[in-house]
Structure formats: C-alpha cells, structure tokens
Amino acid sequence: MPHRLESESRKLLGRLREALAGDNEGQARLDRVVDLIASSMQAEVCSIYLFRDSETLELCATQGLEQEAVHQTRMRLGEGLVGRTAQSGTVINTADAPAAKGFRYMPETGEERYSSFCGVPIQRLGDSLGVLVVQTKAARELTPDEVYALEIVAMVIAEMTELGAFVGEGAALSARHQQPVMLRGTVAQEGASEGQVFLHEPRVVVTNPISDDPDRELARLREGVETLRKSIDNMLMGARTADTDQAQVLQAYRMFANSSSWMKRMEADVANGLSAEAAVEKEQSLARTRLSKAGDAYLRERLHDLDDLSNRLLRILTGQGSNAEHDMPDAPILVARNIGPGELLDYGKKLKGIVLEEGSVGSHAAIVARAWAIPLVINAKGVTREALNGDTILVDGEQGIAHLRPDDTVHAAFRDKLEMQTRAQERYASIRDLPATTKCGQTISLMMNAGLIADLPSLEGSGAEGVGLFRTELQFLIRNQMPKRAELSALYSRVLKSADGKRVAFRTLDIGSDKVLTYMKPNDEPNPAMGWRAIRVGLDKPGVLRMQLQALLRAADGGPLAVMFPFVAQMSEFRAAKAEMDKAIAREEKLGHALPSKLEIGAMLETPSLAFAPDTFFQEVDFISIGGNDLKQFFFAADRENERVRKRYDTLDVSFLTFLEQIVKRCQTSGTPVSFCGEDAGRPVEALCFAALGLRSLSMRPASVGPVKHLLRRVHLAEVRAVMDKAIAEGHQSVRRAVSDWLVYQV
Structure with missing residues (x-):
C-alpha cells in the first residue's frame, strides 16, 4: 500500500480513537464515526447499517443520506446491496450501483444522487454485526487500497461494539454480553441446573484495537x-x-x-x-x-x-484466556466448543452442567455427563461467543435450552422448576430402600448404569439393586495409550468392592462409531454407527479383548463376575467372543489364579438380527441386555445423532413394543434372564410399559431410579397392559397418550 494511504489510514484510526474516547454515547458516537470516515475517504456518503435482529438490517447512522431515514430504513438479510453484503460476508464494490445485481432503490434515503457503492461487512469472528457503506456521486470503484482501509475501520467498529462503545439512547446496538440470550440446542443428558459460566477456553477480548505506535x-x-x-x-x-x-x-x-x-x-x-x-x-x-x-x-x-x-x-x-486465572465458581456450568473425556474428567464432579457448541448424543462428554447425572446440552450454536466467565446460566436438559443472563421472569420460572424437582427427590428418598414392587405383587429389579469409580456411591444413594451396565471404554478413552492389564484389573477390583456384593455387569470395550481411541488408527467409514465397532473390534483384535477379560477375571478374585459383549449381531459372534473368554480362563487357571465362583456371560441385543437368532443362542447365553439406544435407531432406521429423525419415532410405538415383547417371550421360553438398558428405561412411562410387557429388570442412570420406582409401586401391571391392548386394538400407532391419560386418573 502506498505510504500516503498508510498514513491516511493511521490518521483515520487515530481520529476514531479520539472520537470513541470522548464523552459522547450511542447515536452521537455513531454519527461522529460516519462523519470521520466520509471526510477521510473523500466520499459524499458514509452509512452504518446494523442488525436489529438476525434477519433485519437498519440504517443507524449516515453522513450524506437523508437524516429522516435513520432508524426508519430497514431491509431483510439478502435484500439490496447492503443485505447481500451482510449475507455473503464479502465486500461489494461497484461503480454503477443501480445496475448491480440485487440493487434496491430506497427513495426515503435520497441515494439516487450517488452512483458508486462499496459495502464492507462489519463482523467479528463469524458474528455478523452489520455493514459499512461508502457512496460517491462519481461513478468509480474504490481501489483495493481504499477497500482495505475500510476493512480496517470495519474491524475497529466490530471490536468497539464488543466493548459496548455504541450503547446508548437511539443506537441500534445493545451492550454485548449484558443482554439475556436463549440458546437452543440438543438434549444429550436430561436434568436442570443453575450456575455460573465456566469457560473451558475463555474468550479473549481485544481492549486496544487501535495503535498509535x-x-x-x-x-x-x-x-x-x-x-x-x-x-x-x-x-x-x-x-x-x-x-x-x-x-x-x-x-x-x-x-x-x-x-x-x-x-x-x-x-x-x-x-x-x-x-x-x-x-x-x-x-x-x-x-x-x-x-x-x-x-x-x-x-x-x-x-x-x-x-x-x-x-x-x-x-x-x-x-x-487461562482458566488458571479464574477460580471455578461455586456452581460451575462448563461451556466449551467441544471437549474430550480426559479434559472433562479433570474438572471432576464439581460441574453442575455442561453446554457445548458441538458434540453428539453419543460423544465422550455425553457418556461422562450421564455417568455424573448432570444436564448436558449440545449443538448450542454461539454459546462460546456469547458467554463470559461468571455469567449466570440456566441449563434445561429436558428441552435442550441454555438461558444466559436470564431476566427475572425466566429466572423465577426456572427456580420454581428446580424446587419441584428437589421436592420430588425428597419424596423418592423416602422409598429408597423399598423394592419396586407393583400393587399386583410383581417386583421389578432396578439397576443403574455406571462408567466411573466415582459413580459407585450413587449405588446406595439411588436405591439401585446393582449395576446393570458398567461401561469399560472410559478408561481407554481418557488415555493417550492402551492401559495395562494390571491397571484395569485394579480398577475393576475397586468397582466390585465398592458395589459391596451387589451385582455388576461389565460391558467389554465398546469403541468405534463416535468413541474413537486416539492411539488406534482411525477408520474413515461412511456410517460408523453401523461399522467397525464394539465386539467387531474385539474379535478383530483378540489380544485387546483377551487382555480385558483377563483383567476382569483377576479383579473378581474368586467372587462372582458378570460380563457381557456389546453389539452382537449373530450367534457366531457371541460364540467367538465366548471362546476368547474360555482361553482367558484356561490361562488364568494355568497361572494358578483364582477363578470366579460364578461366571455369567451375556450379550447385548442392540441389532434386530439378534432377536431372530437360533434357539440355541438363547439357550447358550447366560443373560441378555436389550441395548435400547442402538436397537431403537436400527429398528426405525433413524440415526440417533440426526436431530431431524432422532425424535421422529416413539419408543412406545406399537411396532417397537411388539418387537420387544417377542424378545421377552423368546427369553421366557428359554429361561434366559433379560433386562432393558438405556435412556428409555429411566423414563417412568416407558419403564411402566416395559414392565407390562414382561420385562422384570431395567437399568438406568442413578437419578432415574427414584421416579421409576415411585410410579411402579402405585400401579397394577395388568391394568396398564389392558390400556395398552385397548390402544393397539383401536389402531393407535403409539400407546403413549392412552397410558399417560390413564395415569392422570389412576396415580
């Protein structure tokens, strides 16, 4: 850039700094800015258009256009040259504006006198704030150096909005990071919590955009x-x-x-x-x-x-930007773009909730959040841009919403919700040590899901009878290299001791899909959920599977042990996995190690194909755990990571319930214990319907045990089944409404 233009650019920024440092606020500052730019660029017109909402731009300051048009002229995103500049995020520079594509004539501005148009987006890190426009009577395109100078100025305007320089009466911009914001995302873990923002990577605020040296x-x-x-x-x-x-x-x-x-x-x-x-x-x-x-x-x-x-x-x-400079608040809600399991576990169970800009319902963060029973909202676009450390935040894991800096009305309503939940938990605590026995005398075994040693204290507090699913992959995911057998054995031993004699069903390594080990070469697959994962990885890498099985056998130390293989699709896979267990047992016996007093080897039924396996499979397997999350997505061909289809299909759909009942009947015929494991098991209405189908064991997150037990103890399963059968006979697609309506009058 020529030296003269460099000097002029610096002079303009210097004058802007002086104007912005003055006592003027809001509209007066905006007016001063356009005056300075117009005179510096030797242009008849300089205007600033700012967003009133995400779709509407408003003329907020001008030098050269009719002053009566300020705060009156508006246009939609993409409308006119100004709207196109904002929508594309790129400069539009033309000598003949009326002939340019998308031109819109606005008679109230008096702009018909001006031929040229140069629009520069005002944006900050992907956040579009508005458009800076320069117009001249002469039909000329601005030079690249002049456009560059305008980009510099637009950058400063964007930075100053971040600092609230244009806040005040009459101005379109409100103070950044001071207004209430509602962010809608996706539910990854249910629950509700109130706290203060704790940024995983605190944003850097540039307080000195203009330099004098x-x-x-x-x-x-x-x-x-x-x-x-x-x-x-x-x-x-x-x-x-x-x-x-x-x-x-x-x-x-x-x-x-x-x-x-x-x-x-x-x-x-x-x-x-x-x-x-x-x-x-x-x-x-x-x-x-x-x-x-x-x-x-x-x-x-x-x-x-x-x-x-x-x-x-x-x-x-x-x-x-270093969190070391910021003490964790009393009720921290972690906010991040995304986060790995190791980093998340470093924060410990002090977190009251998590809000992520990215993520998936089966991600590492979701697994840990479920284990900790704290609400998690993912895909909350813009949360890392809007949130500052210490901001008040409300996390609604039931609706997938995060409220930043909520107003008094929202805050009061949310606190009412939290108080209702607290009262409900107190009610559930009173039945903690009682069995989940229905009024008709059927007792349902309620188990909890876990994946961390820190989860085990919830076993007693929740009233669960044991651990129906212990996820073993977390110990692999949080490391940079394969854990050693001795480390795994020590961990599994602590789990069994913490369970204090209650049954723990260990699921062998379930990796693949969205759970990828950093130290294992990734496989680029078009559909990883149906690809190389879980038991398929274990059978292709038998050394890893065998090492884990040996660790489990040693951890049992002569006591009972229950192990189940994930994602078994056919009988041959179960037999191959069981053969690896037989090899591990033979080796342990040869080494003189104690063998389990009772060994149960089960399979997770997560694919429809296994439901139609030969009778011999059901006779050979010691128990079956229906993995509801995966089974549902494959039954309906609806990817549970895809928001467009994830909630399209109901767990209480008649076709799915009919399928579940067929599985239950096959297990009853062969005398094979069967349980349902997954998010739906922890939802009271779903759990009630599962029990009415004949399922006598359900495994869920610890916080769900109380609500499910509370409802089961108040009903007759025969009456629930009669309501379901009536809805089916009447041709309803789902029994949800019929059962829910019946519960209103019965419970």
Whole structure:
C-alpha cells in the first residue's frame, strides 16, 4: 500500500480513537464515526447499517443520506446491496450501483444522487454485526487500497461494539454480553441446573484495537508469533515418532504457523494502525468467512486449525484466556466448543452442567455427563461467543435450552422448576430402600448404569439393586495409550468392592462409531454407527479383548463376575467372543489364579438380527441386555445423532413394543434372564410399559431410579397392559397418550 494511504489510514484510526474516547454515547458516537470516515475517504456518503435482529438490517447512522431515514430504513438479510453484503460476508464494490445485481432503490434515503457503492461487512469472528457503506456521486470503484482501509475501520467498529462503545439512547446496538440470550440446542443428558459460566477456553477480548505506535505493535506481533512457533515445535518434538498420526497433524499445524502470507497480512494490518491483537482477529474473521463457505470439507476442517492458532496467539499477546486465572465458581456450568473425556474428567464432579457448541448424543462428554447425572446440552450454536466467565446460566436438559443472563421472569420460572424437582427427590428418598414392587405383587429389579469409580456411591444413594451396565471404554478413552492389564484389573477390583456384593455387569470395550481411541488408527467409514465397532473390534483384535477379560477375571478374585459383549449381531459372534473368554480362563487357571465362583456371560441385543437368532443362542447365553439406544435407531432406521429423525419415532410405538415383547417371550421360553438398558428405561412411562410387557429388570442412570420406582409401586401391571391392548386394538400407532391419560386418573 502506498505510504500516503498508510498514513491516511493511521490518521483515520487515530481520529476514531479520539472520537470513541470522548464523552459522547450511542447515536452521537455513531454519527461522529460516519462523519470521520466520509471526510477521510473523500466520499459524499458514509452509512452504518446494523442488525436489529438476525434477519433485519437498519440504517443507524449516515453522513450524506437523508437524516429522516435513520432508524426508519430497514431491509431483510439478502435484500439490496447492503443485505447481500451482510449475507455473503464479502465486500461489494461497484461503480454503477443501480445496475448491480440485487440493487434496491430506497427513495426515503435520497441515494439516487450517488452512483458508486462499496459495502464492507462489519463482523467479528463469524458474528455478523452489520455493514459499512461508502457512496460517491462519481461513478468509480474504490481501489483495493481504499477497500482495505475500510476493512480496517470495519474491524475497529466490530471490536468497539464488543466493548459496548455504541450503547446508548437511539443506537441500534445493545451492550454485548449484558443482554439475556436463549440458546437452543440438543438434549444429550436430561436434568436442570443453575450456575455460573465456566469457560473451558475463555474468550479473549481485544481492549486496544487501535495503535498509535506501529513499530512497537509490529515488534509485539513478531515476538508473539515466534513464541507460538516455538511452542508448536516443542509439541512436535514431544510426538513419539515422526510418522505417527499425531506428528502428521502437528506438521500441518506447524505449516500454518509458519505461513508467510498470514504473517504479511497481519503486519500490513498493524502498519495501517491496528494493534497486534486486532490484526490477528481481523485475519481470523476474514479466514472464517472464506473457509466456512468452502465446498471442500478439507478446507473447512482447516478453519479449526487456523482458529486454534489465532486463539493461541491472542492468548500469548494479551495474557488472557487461562482458566488458571479464574477460580471455578461455586456452581460451575462448563461451556466449551467441544471437549474430550480426559479434559472433562479433570474438572471432576464439581460441574453442575455442561453446554457445548458441538458434540453428539453419543460423544465422550455425553457418556461422562450421564455417568455424573448432570444436564448436558449440545449443538448450542454461539454459546462460546456469547458467554463470559461468571455469567449466570440456566441449563434445561429436558428441552435442550441454555438461558444466559436470564431476566427475572425466566429466572423465577426456572427456580420454581428446580424446587419441584428437589421436592420430588425428597419424596423418592423416602422409598429408597423399598423394592419396586407393583400393587399386583410383581417386583421389578432396578439397576443403574455406571462408567466411573466415582459413580459407585450413587449405588446406595439411588436405591439401585446393582449395576446393570458398567461401561469399560472410559478408561481407554481418557488415555493417550492402551492401559495395562494390571491397571484395569485394579480398577475393576475397586468397582466390585465398592458395589459391596451387589451385582455388576461389565460391558467389554465398546469403541468405534463416535468413541474413537486416539492411539488406534482411525477408520474413515461412511456410517460408523453401523461399522467397525464394539465386539467387531474385539474379535478383530483378540489380544485387546483377551487382555480385558483377563483383567476382569483377576479383579473378581474368586467372587462372582458378570460380563457381557456389546453389539452382537449373530450367534457366531457371541460364540467367538465366548471362546476368547474360555482361553482367558484356561490361562488364568494355568497361572494358578483364582477363578470366579460364578461366571455369567451375556450379550447385548442392540441389532434386530439378534432377536431372530437360533434357539440355541438363547439357550447358550447366560443373560441378555436389550441395548435400547442402538436397537431403537436400527429398528426405525433413524440415526440417533440426526436431530431431524432422532425424535421422529416413539419408543412406545406399537411396532417397537411388539418387537420387544417377542424378545421377552423368546427369553421366557428359554429361561434366559433379560433386562432393558438405556435412556428409555429411566423414563417412568416407558419403564411402566416395559414392565407390562414382561420385562422384570431395567437399568438406568442413578437419578432415574427414584421416579421409576415411585410410579411402579402405585400401579397394577395388568391394568396398564389392558390400556395398552385397548390402544393397539383401536389402531393407535403409539400407546403413549392412552397410558399417560390413564395415569392422570389412576396415580
């Protein structure tokens, strides 16, 4: 850029800094900004359009257009050249605006006198705030240098909105991070909690977007980038070998950090008056706009790398963003883009809830949240951008909603909900030690699901009779290498001792699908939920399966042991897995180790195919656990990670209940114990219907045991079955409404 333009750009930013530092607020500041830009650019018109809501732009300040149009002229996103600029996130620069595609004439503004149009998006890290427009009477396109100068100014305007510089009477912008925000996501773990935001990666706020000493800022930028590059080199040296997957990822990461074009762009930004931090954010915002629209999935994925690099550099430059600087609040609600199991477990059970911008219902975070019985909302878009450490937040895991900085009305209603839940839990505590025996004398065994040693205290507190499912994969997921047999044996031994004689059913390693081990070479599969996972991995890698089985046998130390294999699709897979158990037993016996006094070997029925296995399978297996989550998605061909179809099908659909009853009858015929394990087992109405079908064992999260027991103890199963049969006879697709309506009058 020519030296004159560089000087003019810095002069403009200097005048903006003076204007923004004055006593004026809101509208007066916006008016001063457009005046300065118009005079500096030698343009007849400068206007700022800001979003009134997510779909509507409003003319909020102008120099050159009719003042009566301010706060009166509005347009939809994508409407006119201003709307197109906001929608695309890219500059529109034309010498003949009326002839440009999408032009919309707004007579109230008096803009017919102006030929040229240059619209620059005002955005911050993917958050579109509005459009900065410059117009001239002369029919000319702005030069690349002039457009660049406007981008610099738009960047500063975006940063100042973050700091609340334009808050005040008459202005469209409200103070960022001060207004109530409701974020709608996806339910991954039910429950409700109130607390304060605890950011996994606290956002960096740039408080000094404009610099008055480019040389000093250039030195700071170069020093920060050098520190960043050294840190990446150190990470790369920590990789075990140069050809590991980890090293390959870090090599790509290093390439980004050493990009000369990235560095030159940031240096140019600083030379034109931005601080080092603002220069980093400007390039981060522009890259987000470009890469997020890329059709190439690889390029879109690189956006995460660039984001991470930029955030690391911002933390180096500002010293912000380390949670070590922030004490965890009394009631922490963890907010993150995404998080791995190891990082999540480091926070411990102090967390009262989790809200993620990404994630899935079967993710590591969801597994841990279920184990801890804390509400989890995923896919809450924008939560990391909106939340600040310490913000009040309400997490509604029943609806998949997070309320940030709620107003008094929302807060009061939510607290009423929490109080009702507390009273209900007190009521459930009174029946904790009583059996789940119905009025007709049928006793249903209520078990709990677990996956951590820390879960076991819930066994006594919940009133569960044992552990119907102990997930063993968490100990594999939280490590960077395969755990040793002795480590697993010690852990399983502590689990059994903590259960204090109550039955624990260990599920062997269930990885694959969305549970991927970092130290196991990933397989790119078009449909991982139906791919290489669970027992399929165990049978293809028998050494791992055998090592785990040996650890379980040693942990039993001569006592009873129950083991079940996940995702068995046919009898031959169960027999092959059982053969591995036989080999493990033979080895333990040869070594002189004590064998279990009672060994139960079961299978999880999670695929419809296993329900139609030969009779001999049901005779050979010691017990069956119906894995409701997977079985339901395969029965209805509805991916449980897909929000469009996940809730489309009802567990109490007549076809699904008929299928479950067939499984129950086959197990009754062969004398095989059968239980239902999954989220639906912990929902009282569903649990009631399962019991009416003949299921006598249900396994659920600990917090669900009380509500389910409370309802079961108040009904006659024969009456429930009669209601279900009547609904089926009348041709209803689901029995839910009929049973729910009946319960209103009976319970």
